[in-house]
Amino acid sequence: MRLRSLLFVPGDRPDRFAKATGVGADAVILDLEDSVVPGRKGAARDAVAAFLAEPAGDVRRFVRINPVDSGTLEDDLAVARAADGLVLPKAEGLATLAALGAEVPPVLPIATETPAAIFALAEYARSPVALAGLTWGAEDLPAAIGAQASREADGRYTLPYETVRSLALFAAHAAGVPAIETVFPAIADQAGLAAYAARGWRDGFTGMMAIHPAQVPVINAAFTPDAAAIARARRIVEAFAADPEAGALQLDGRMVDLPHLKQARRVLALAG
Numbered sequence: 001m002r003l004r005s006l007l008f009v010p011g012d013r014p015d016r017f018a019k020a021t022g023v024g025a026d027a028v029i030l031d032l033e034d035s036v037v038p039g040r041k042g043a044a045r046d047a048v049a050a051f052l053a054e055p056a057g058d059v060r061r062f063v064r065i066n067p068v069d070s071g072t073l074e075d076d077l078a079v080a081r082a083a084d085g086l087v088l089p090k091a092e093g094l095a096t097l098a099a100l101g102a103e104v105p106p107v108l109p110i111a112t113e114t115p116a117a118i119f120a121l122a123e124y125a126r127s128p129v130a131l132a133g134l135t136w137g138a139e140d141l142p143a144a145i146g147a148q149a150s151r152e153a154d155g156r157y158t159l160p161y162e163t164v165r166s167l168a169l170f171a172a173h174a175a176g177v178p179a180i181e182t183v184f185p186a187i188a189d190q191a192g193l194a195a196y197a198a199r200g201w202r203d204g205f206t207g208m209m210a211i212h213p214a215q216v217p218v219i220n221a222a223f224t225p226d227a228a229a230i231a232r233a234r235r236i237v238e239a240f241a242a243d244p245e246a247g248a249l250q251l252d253g254r255m256v257d258l259p260h261l262k263q264a265r266r267v268l269a270l271a272g
Contacts, residue, residue, distance in 0.1 A: 001060065001085075001106070002026055002272060003133060003178050003207040004223040005216045008064075010035040011044030017051050023213040024220060027060035032076055033067075033089050041072065045079050052082040060084040062108065062132070068099040081105065085132040089113060090140070093120025097129055106132035108180065111171065112164045113140035121171035133178035135209060136168035155192065169204055181208035190218060197222030206270060225271045233264035233271075 007025040011032045020028045036044045064087035065076035080086045091109035138150040138161045150161045172179035181200035184193045208219045248257040
């Protein structure tokens with residue numbers, strides 16, 4: 001499942017569903033949680049269920065349910081089971097996954113929204129259900145611990161949240177699933193978004209969530225290897241294919257070894 005960009009859409013705004021699937025995102029996240037006020041949850045479930053009953057196109061359709069202890073789990077799951085994936089907020093490792101039961105689509109946990117969640121990140125490698133990836137967030141966690149902010153004045157994360165981001169990144173790779181970068185909240189700052197997404201790609205994330213359609217092309221570009229990267233990756237793979245017993249080779253005057261081969265294969269896989 002290729003997930004460079006995942007675009008959030010409020011579940012009670014069916015007028016936006018079709019547009020969201022037409023802006024180039026690899027997936028849309030039909031939201032039943034934060035973007036829907038309590039009095040609109042039922043209407044949102046009905047709207048999302050109706051949309052999921054329509055024929056699916058090329059865009060994956062995920063549903064973000066409410067937290068498992070919200071009292072709406074069964075109602076939310078009744079809708080989400082028809083989706084391509086389920087976004088799980090306030091996830092705290094195996095205990096939260098177990099609450100979903102076995103008959104669920106691949107799950108994308110938001111795995112850092114509570115203090116306890118941080119200490120459960122390693123558990124996703126033993127998930128009892130299929131995972132679509134692993135993502136993190138820097139909005140709910142500061143509120144949970146009484147922090148005044150998660151970012152410096154220049155937009156960089158403060159040290160606690162840089163640590164959380166890193167742990168989530170490594171937890172995703174330990175589980176062998178896509179590492180999905182969290183949202184960039186400044187919708188009008190396209191340059192900032194491009195820099196943020198490029199940093200995510202550099203660090204090992206494979207995709208990113210979006211909160212506005214205008215963010216999707218920038219995110220897709222950041223998480224799609226360019227022609228030069230693809231060409232070099234192909235040359236590395238071809239060089240090792242020509243000499244399968246080699247542990248290291250010279251290419252363009254530089255040494256490449258098995259970690260380079262692994263990275264080259266990853267680049268080609270992400271390039272599709």
